[in-house]
Amino acid sequence: MKKLPNFRNPFGWSVCAVIIAIAAMGFNVKTQEKAIEPPTIEVPLAGNTWKTKNEGFGGRITDHGIVNWTDQQAEYKTYVRSTKPGKLEVWLKLSVPQGKSQIEVSGPGRSVKLDVEGDSVKAYYTGTWLITDTGYFSFKIKGLSTTGSKFADVSSFQMRGKATDGLTFVKNNEGNFYHWGRRGPSVHLNYILPDNLQAEWFYNEVTVPVSNDVIGSYFMANGFAEGYFGMQVNSATERRILFSVWSPFVTDEPDKIPDHQRIQLLAKGENVHVGEFGNEGSGGQSYLKYNWKAGITYKFLLRGRPEGDNNSIYTAYFYDPEKQSWILIASFRRPDTRTYLKRLHSFLENFVPDQGKVERQVEFTNQWVRSSSGKWTSLHKAKFTADNTARKKYRMDYGGGVQKNSFYLRNCGFFNDYTDLNQVFERPQSGKAPEIAVNDLPK
Template sequence: MRYVAAALLGLMFSYVGLAEAQTATSVPLGGNAYITVAPKNAAETINDTGLHNWTSSQTVVSTYFYAGQAGTLDLSLAGSLAGASHSQVKVSLGGQTRTADLYGTGTSPFPVGSFYVDAPGYVKVDLQGVSTDGKYFGDISDLLIDGAASTGAVFANDPANFYWSRRGPSVHLGFGVPANTEYFYSEITVPQGQDPVGTYYMANGFDVGYAGIQVNSPKERWVLFSVWDSPTGSTTLVRKGSQVITNGFGGEGTGGQSHLVFPWVAGKTYRFLTRAQPDGSGNTLYSFWFGVPVDKKNAKSGVEWKFLATWKYVGRVSYLTSTYSFLEGFNPATGYLGRRASYGNQWAIGADGTWTEITRARFTVDATGRNQQRLDFAGGANGNAFFLRNDGFFSDTVAPDQYFDRSANLIHPEVDFSQLP
């Protein structure tokens, strides 16, 4: 009798799910979900087709989408039991919890129930396995959403770019600098708690290279300086600093990369100094120094400068142009974690030694944001510094292509160029 009842219940759910699927919006887990809680050696994976290998009842899978308005949200799960005949799954949204019964051997929608979304903005739907009579709880490909709160929903819907949508939108600040800018100086402060693994805080970018700091793992952090190859030949290393590792890079273009393993920490302000120097033979030498805050008893300016590298860019004579900064998450598995940094005290130093403070920046976002695959991006000015923010599925989006002005510091930092390593 229990088996017959379960079969009839499953058939009823299939009919209800079919009716709902005809009007519901599908939010694919492949581009919008993350494993946010997992035991050690968890087997669960998320790929472009959704959630798989869901074996642990301790694992929490979180799916995010932007609700266009407040109201009721009717929710179902699309997928299959993959060998089981019955699983129970806890589904949570905004403090509301429902238990979904998944029945059947085919692929079908599984109704969950109704929730209430109290305001437009990002919502998080958590899935956690409760019980199953198979090896794992099931394969889930999509959330099916309906009701008032689903109106105008925004989420990643381009399977060809799910890798980028799970990473999250990259945000940038573009600076205008005077002609013949030989050096560019700036500072970054990463607030405590805003430094998840898989983040690059790029401070000093220019038309053919960039320098900044990143979080590679829970135990390792880098300072990086990269210069792309020119159209006429490969970028070559001229010299490098102590303990600096150099190599070529590929993927998004090719060129030379230098990095220093260094335990920078959130809450401290770090300095960045890049230089463009024509070599007199038709090429340009690009160099980078990283400034670490120290006690003024040990350094006149309160900064210890570490030299990373000088790279030769062949076939062109140039000073620094198209200067910019950016913030990006480069690990798709951590794209649900928020990142923020303060970018300040930008100065251009001309070949004649003139210092010019840069107090205006243009805020932009990459294709992930422009194509509305993600809306959790922001930038602007706060006092005497700019800021960039991305990921974390916050709802306070800042429209790109705006200019922001920070307040001026008026006095340039102390840098003794003759004493740089």
């Protein structure tokens, strides 16, 4: 019997050995590709992270994430919202400007330490995390040690796994959403007026529950189509009663408004500051520095009426419970406008991005309008709406509804029981109109 030749390649390997080697190499390549498969979700720190310890020192959040991080006491939290429990593989994307650092990442149920170095951006694997429920969860980032001047510049978390399905967070900066996302969702009550009612006066009562007077809050009581009127927490030492009217000329820069379309001041109360505002439309602004207090109910009254052929006048009054009298905030004339009050509403917003991690709530009670003929009508129905941050589901920590005799609004703080938008709520009616001698109010 003739023996078959033993085929060999130029390197002396048998054909079978070559086939086996190629097969083995192919298997290894596939395994390696799977191991470095990129994550499916990237969560930018810029719109989803807050400094939670040692605020104001040694590091800050920018549109690029955490930068200038020099303070070992600083801690940062990134929040996301899950709609599906499950496993989550997580990477932290960063660079180290110089030296080596050790960073601790804490998340649901455990913590992990990462040894990081190199001034090029890398994604460091933190492991697999188990998300056990729907709702908000967070990852905390803390610096343990560094041999350089900064711990790291951290840009994002990268995530892969079942729990990424339907994950809610600020996804990008289109429309400046890193800024708006960190401010948190603004929520509104749009009061339902009877048809054909010429509303000349709008009355509302506002109560901020104790401990809800968070810095950066605007508890806007008497909103209308051309402006807004309410109270703010501007700093740890300053609070304001604020009344503003938009110019009919649409711009974010007040100095671009033509003279004939500027808001004109007609009168102002004692110690009231008057000027202009911009950035969110432009127009005339007035405010009184007033140390209002949480837990006390405050009364707001707004008048709006047409004047002549093509103007309207808006006048705002605030009831000072210490003086037990109505005080004038300001009266403005708006050109190119002829109308009574329309689109009456209240809202709650946070205007300080660093405070978007803190929950706050407000109650609105006993809303009334007085017609141009002098008849008072109760406003006891309101539609609940929110801004784009909520509508896009970038933030879902918002709520509203009825508690006892009041409407309420709630936002920020990453609570889980959000309220479905566009619902109409109805509060119990008091049946008693405000007793206000409108003709005796200060001019």
